Amino acid sequence: MQPYQPVSCDLHSRLELAILRRQTLRLEWQTEQGSQGGAGVAVDIYTRDGAEWLEVDLPSGERLRLRLDQIVVCDGI
Numbered sequence: 001m002q003p004y005q006p007v008s009c010d011l012h013s014r015l016e017l018a019i020l021r022r023q024t025l026r027l028e029w030q031t032e033q034g035s036q037g038g039a040g041v042a043v044d045i046y047t048r049d050g051a052e053w054l055e056v057d058l059p060s061g062e063r064l065r066l067r068l069d070q071i072v073v074c075d076g077i
Contacts, residue, residue: 001032004051005069012068015054018042018076025056028073029066037073040064 018025019042028037040056043063047053052068 004067007052007068007071011074012045012052015042015045015068015074019045023076026073026075027056027066027071029070030072031070035072038064039076 022041022043024039024041026037026039028035038056038058040058042054043057044055045052045068046055054066054068054071056064056066058064
């Protein structure tokens with residue numbers, strides 16, 4: 001995995017607001033296997049191991065954890 005690249009303060013603030021509002025986000029993110037996407041409710045944002053992470057509850061009941069610098073598209077905020 002590549003070293004973490006900080007995201008803009010604007011994106012971070014908008015994600016925090018989406019969490020407070022329990023908004024559904026449409027996301028696309030990059031993985032080592034390629035691009036993936038989905039939609040879910042933003043529930044948490046935190047720092048761990050030198051990177052910032054977003055947790056999203058998917059309609060399937062799964063909780064998705066995404067490193068912020070891997071997010072390519074984030075609609076709904």
